[in-house]
Amino acid sequence: MSLDLKFTYTEKKDTRSGFGDGFLEAGRKNPNIVGLCADLIGSLKMGAFQKEFPDRFFQTGIAEANMIGLAAGMTIGGKIPFAGTFANFATGRVYDQIRQSVAYSDKNVKICASHAGLTLGEDGATHQILEDLGMMKMLPHMTVINPCDYNQTKAATLAIAEHEGPVYLRFGRPSWPIFTPADQKFEIGKAWKMIDGKDVTIFATGHLVWEAVVAEAMLREEGIHAEVINIHTIKPLDEEAIMESVKKTGCAVSAEEHQINGGLGDSIAQTLSRHNPAPLEYVGVNDSFGESGTPTQLLEKYGLNAENIVKAAKKALARK
Amino acid sequence: MEKQSIEQLQKICTQLRRDVLRMVHAVQSGHPGAPLGCAEFFVSLYFDILRHDPNFNMDGKDEDLFFLSNGHLSAGWYSVLARSGYFPVEELKTFRKINSRLQGHPATEEGLPGIRVASGSLGQGLSxxxxxxxxxxxxxxxxxxxxxxxxxxxxxxxxxxxxxxAAHYGVDNLIATIDYNGQQIDGPTEKVMDLKNLKAKWEAFGWEVNEIKDGNNLEAVLEGLKKAKSLSGKGKPVMNLLYTEMGYGVDFMVGTHKWHGSPPSDEQLADALGQLEETLGDY
Structure with missing residues (x-):
């Protein structure tokens, strides 16, 4: 039995490639864009930019703290640095450097974080950061973006190049369905209502937007009409879109590849509780570390796939 | 900026020391010891060495730039910035007070001219x-x-x-200076965590090392900084080892870590100011 999906795909690709391709295109448009990477150029897909603009690219070696400081310094004189490494090393390892030299100093640095979340897979919990969105969204001045597929990541990369101010851009490693259009307009801070519904709203970010699209079709087979909203920008959060949808549906589910503590769901709960309290169920990692495994196995074991979104939606509905 | 004589620069040094002590005393918090030891450095830099424009702009294109990584020397830096025209000298009296641009540690958030990045959490400035x-x-x-x-x-x-x-990329348009006073909050550096042979360390890292042996002698500092400039542009980053005495200029403060982060009392301030001539007018 096949599902009647509202969004489909013919190709899969990693979101990090969307970043790499967007970075190259942004670099061609704007000569002030420079790149930095801490010994993960291949993994971050920054090699094409490095090859085309060797003078504007800086291999920093395995020294992320220095990389963040360098990026902050390069903005003085008008450069727009894109500093790339794994999400774990781009946040937790260098939190104070980001806090003081980038966020507090309000520098135009783009922190580009790959291999975020459980879907990093076999490398295990040391590398599977699930706390990065929380850490980054707590920083004043910081914009936090977590796109859902190759096309959206590419569009987001181009958009942050034109945005003035510090940005955290989070993407990942696994090959993932490309289900959003190549020519999409990416508006920072503007949620995208992908599927109209009336019974429950699913707010999803990153890879889990695809799981939400699948969950919507599964719910529809049971006569439940879910609204799916793609929250690519965690901060600033599109509170208006959230309130408008929940006003209609009366309950919601948040879905993210991140700890429940401090994640997107927390931000949505804050919005709801301030303006119009409504039942909210969380799909996310429940206060635990990850482990080695394939992305699919991990999303299943930690309760982050479409089946879990369906369960959460029904739970939210029952609480209305 | 017009070059000034050694005598004039010396006068600015004593005024900077007075400013630092009065600022820290007024709010009964802050770090007097290290900026007292760096007065000659700050004054040499801002009144002679730097090619800079007190009409501050963040990008600082076609200007020499200065960064303070050890941000707790803020009182000294604010004094030299004010005295060289970045903002009104009067504003020094707001140091560390609510609604001030002169934060406890330097920051860009309030838009104080002269500051290009926040510092205070140590170790970040060189990057x-x-x-x-x-x-x-x-x-x-x-x-x-x-x-x-x-x-x-x-x-x-x-x-x-x-x-x-820095050495890998041959960043030879950078001149770093270490305030080599041998003191830190908990005591002498050799007791807290011995730095051993700093000259050998930086040379081993591929830097050109320039020792400025008497960091509290204005002429020696000026000469040392000019030499450092002559060493730039030759493929290596340049490091000055500036030998200073923490608390220099006030007899009971000199050479000890005890004044790293402690303000003077009313009596101690009077005693200290008695040793430092008011040359440019207190704020």
Missing amino acids: VALGAAQAKKLNGDDKLVYILLGDGELQEGQVWEAAMY
């Missing part, structure tokens, strides 16, 4: 200065980037990441 120096190279800007670090600060690992990077 930022290197980035700014590389941006200058990318922009075809031949001016220099200066930075001051504390010696205790060298215990932070990030400094050595930056040290390695």
Whole structure:
């Protein structure tokens, strides 16, 4: 039995490639864009930019703290640095450097974080950061973006190049369905209502937007009409879109590849509780570390796939 | 800025020391010891060495830039910035007070002219200065980037990441200086965490090391900084080892870590000011 999906795909690709391709295109448009990477150029897909603009690219070696400081310094004189490494090393390892030299100093640095979340897979919990969105969204001045597929990541990369101010851009490693259009307009801070519904709203970010699209079709087979909203920008959060949808549906589910503590769901709960309290169920990692495994196995074991979104939606509905 | 005589510069040094002591005393908090020891450095830099414009702009294109990595020397830096025209000298009285642009540690958030990045959490400034120096190279800007670090600060690992990077990329438009006073909050550096042979360490990292043996002698500092400038542009980053005495200029403060982060009492302030001539007028 096949599902009647509202969004489909013919190709899969990693979101990090969307970043790499967007970075190259942004670099061609704007000569002030420079790149930095801490010994993960291949993994971050920054090699094409490095090859085309060797003078504007800086291999920093395995020294992320220095990389963040360098990026902050390069903005003085008008450069727009894109500093790339794994999400774990781009946040937790260098939190104070980001806090003081980038966020507090309000520098135009783009922190580009790959291999975020459980879907990093076999490398295990040391590398599977699930706390990065929380850490980054707590920083004043910081914009936090977590796109859902190759096309959206590419569009987001181009958009942050034109945005003035510090940005955290989070993407990942696994090959993932490309289900959003190549020519999409990416508006920072503007949620995208992908599927109209009336019974429950699913707010999803990153890879889990695809799981939400699948969950919507599964719910529809049971006569439940879910609204799916793609929250690519965690901060600033599109509170208006959230309130408008929940006003209609009366309950919601948040879905993210991140700890429940401090994640997107927390931000949505804050919005709801301030303006119009409504039942909210969380799909996310429940206060635990990850482990080695394939992305699919991990999303299943930690309760982050479409089946879990369906369960959460029904739970939210029952609480209305 | 018109060059001033040694006598004039000396007068600015005593005024800077007075400013620092009065600022820290007024709010009964802050760090007097290290800025007293760096008065000659600050004054040499801002009144002679730097090619800079007190009409501040963040990008600082075609200007020499200065970064303060050991941000707790803020009182000294604010004094020299005010005295060289970045903002009104009067504003020094707001130091560390609510609604001030003169934060406890330097910050950009309130828009204080002269500050290009926040500092205070140690170990980060050298990386930022290197980035700014590389941006200058990318922009075809031949001016220099200066930075001051504390010696205790060298215990932070990030400094050595930056040290390695600077030599690897031959960032030779950067002139760093270590305030080598041998003191930190908990005591002498050799007791807290011995730095051992700093000259050998920086040379081993691929830097050109320039020792300024008497960092509280104005002429020696000026000469040392001019030499450092002559060493720039030759493929290596330049490091000045500036031997200073913490608390210099006040007999009961000199040479001890005890005044790292303690303000003087009313009596101690009077005693200290009695040793430092008011030359440019107190704020």
